Amino acid sequence: MKTKPKKVWTTYDLGVGAALLCLGYDLYSLDRTNQRKVLFVFRHATDIDDKANAYIADRLELNARAFFDQLKALKNRLYGE
Secondary structure, three states: OOOOOOOEEEEOOHHHHHHHHHOOOOEEEEEOOOOOOOEEEEEOOOOHHHHHHHHHOOOOOOOHHHHHHHHHHHHHHHHHO
16 A cells, blocks of 8 residues: 655546646545545645646646546546445
């Protein structure tokens, strides 16, 4: 099991989660406390806010295939666990 990070960064946005995974950020866990949606919990990194904001503002460039693969992997974790 992964050691619990001292500081985390979270999002409910599936697209942001997939983008951050493409960039190599570490997804620590999926928080299913809210029955209607899943919270993606990442280990905090100094520039993670900037990258997430760049994605939301449509300023983040990613490899399309890598993004699709990460999106598919996240969905598999969501529905497979």
